Amino acid sequence: MSIKYQNLQGNHACALGAIAAGCRFFAGYPITPSSEIAERMSLELPKHEGVFIQMEDEIASMGAILGASMGGVKAMTATSGPGFSLKQENIGYAAGAEIPCVIANVMRGGPSTGMPTRPAQSDLMQARWGSHGGHPLIVITPGSVREIFDETVRAFQLSEKIRTPVIVLYDEVLGHLVETLPLSGAAHKITERKWADESPETFMPYAETTDLIPPMPRPGDGYRTHTTGLTHAEDGFPTQNPETVVKAMKRMLDKFELHQSEIESYETVCCEDAEVLVMTVGISARAAKHAVKTARQEGIKAGLFRPITLWPFPEKAFKKIISKVKTVVVPEMNTGQLSLEMERLCPKKTKIKSINRIDGEAIAPKEILSLLQSVAKK
Numbered sequence: 182m183s184i185k186y187q188n189l190q191g192n193h194a195c196a197l198g199a200i201a202a203g204c205r206f207f208a209g210y211p212i213t214p215s216s217e218i219a220e221r222m223s224l225e226l227p228k229h230e231g232v233f234i235q236m237e238d239e240i241a242s243m244g245a246i247l248g249a250s251m252g253g254v255k256a257m258t259a260t261s262g263p264g265f266s267l268k269q270e271n272i273g274y275a276a277g278a279e280i281p282c283v284i285a286n287v288m289r290g291g292p293s294t295g296m297p298t299r300p301a302q303s304d305l306m307q308a309r310w311g312s313h314g315g316h317p318l319i320v321i322t323p324g325s326v327r328e329i330f331d332e333t334v335r336a337f338q339l340s341e342k343i344r345t346p347v348i349v350l351y352d353e354v355l356g357h358l359v360e361t362l363p364l365s366g367a368a369h370k371i372t373e374r375k376w377a378d379e380s381p382e383t384f385m386p387y388a389e390t391t392d393l394i395p396p397m398p399r400p401g402d403g404y405r406t407h408t409t410g411l412t413h414a415e416d417g418f419p420t421q422n423p424e425t426v427v428k429a430m431k432r433m434l435d436k437f438e439l440h441q442s443e444i445e446s447y448e449t450v451c452c453e454d455a456e457v458l459v460m461t462v463g464i465s466a467r468a469a470k471h472a473v474k475t476a477r478q479e480g481i482k483a484g485l486f487r488p489i490t491l492w493p494f495p496e497k498a499f500k501k502i503i504s505k506v507k508t509v510v511v512p513e514m515n516t517g518q519l520s521l522e523m524e525r526l527c528p529k530k531t532k533i534k535s536i537n538r539i540d541g542e543a544i545a546p547k548e549i550l551s552l553l554q555s556v557a558k559k
Contacts, residue, residue, distance in 0.1 A: 184363050188362075189359065190357060194333070197225070200231075204257050205226065207257050208249070209234075209258045214300075214356050240267050243284070244271055246258050247271060253399055257285065258284055266307070268284065269313075273314060278408050279387075283336045288350065290539070299541030301515060303514070319492065323489065324467060337372065344397070444493065455484025457483050457557065460519065484502070513536070514539070516537055516539060536552060
């Protein structure tokens with residue numbers, strides 16, 4: 182049987198992945214370099230009885246998808262750095278109220294409005310720490326057009342199952358990259374969130390369960406529930422009782438640990454005997470993979486560790502590899518955000534070497550290879 186192929190842009194792959202995962206509501210505001218996601222969703226959603234709304238700004242867009250999600254619909258928005266900043270308050274609300282949703286952030290150069298048409302990896306830390314408080318969420322960093330599609334599907338699966346906002350984070354290069362992919366007619370797993378099915382009289386919207394994920398009340402099923410951004414007890418109403426607060430926060434954070442095997446994802450290349458390890462994400466990882474393979478041909482024991490789930494960082498897997506590594510090379514299109522994380526995770530004896538670009542250009546394989554060669558000589 183002949184296989185049919187299609188040329189697909191990264192941003193379009195994100196939109197199609199959302200549709201395949203069951204997304205039926207999109208609210209957004211145009212912003213380079215993510216606008217193609219909204220454009221494609223505006224075409225695809227009507228075909229699937231979905232709703233597309235262009236909102237007046239990014240804050241309203243984030244609020245709209247939270248309302249849609251609480252109404253029982255899989256919902257998504259997309260943006261870039263400046264718009265992502267505006268969404269942070271509502272992202273924190275979604276984390277605290279445990280509202281499933283997906284946010285795509287196609288990174289561009291900053292600060293401020295920066296370079297809208299040029300790539301960067303400036304939002305790696307904002308994605309994790311941008312909102313207020315110790316909020317839990319998941320950040321996924323795909324590294325190809327194929328992966329943008331697949332990881333957007335997985336973002337919805339995780340969001341719906343674990344009741345959390347999930348951020349799909351990639352750079353402008355991947356967003357506008359066009360790759361040839363096989364057309365697939367295969368159905369993708371549609372993850373349904375856990376709906377409440379007990380008596381409305383005894384229902385507690387944030388009760389602790391064995392999987393630490395409380396069931397959500399389906400609109401129209403007769404459940405009375407209170408949703409707030411304030412710290413709340415199992416009944417959903419605000420509380421400042423220290424013991425109740427600790428219990429509620431611990432459950433909300435522990436559910437990520439309990440479901441770690443589903444959340445965590447990473448790629449390793451030639452890590453078994455690596456003495457120098459490259460750790461990076463996105464388009465920089467594609468350059469790194471080429472550099473590592475070339476370095477291996479030159480007899481340099483180089484390896485690549487690429488987190489696909491960036492946050493929570495796959496610490497256990499990384500620490501198993503890093504115990505034998507002398508040097509970690511961190512290429513990133515910012516001033517050193519992942520390098521800081523490496524300083525936290527690596528043993529004191531491990532040297533950390535950074536490659537940073539903030540000029541709107543992607544890091545080339547030869548830049549990484551040159552540093553690998555320099556490290557090998559010492």
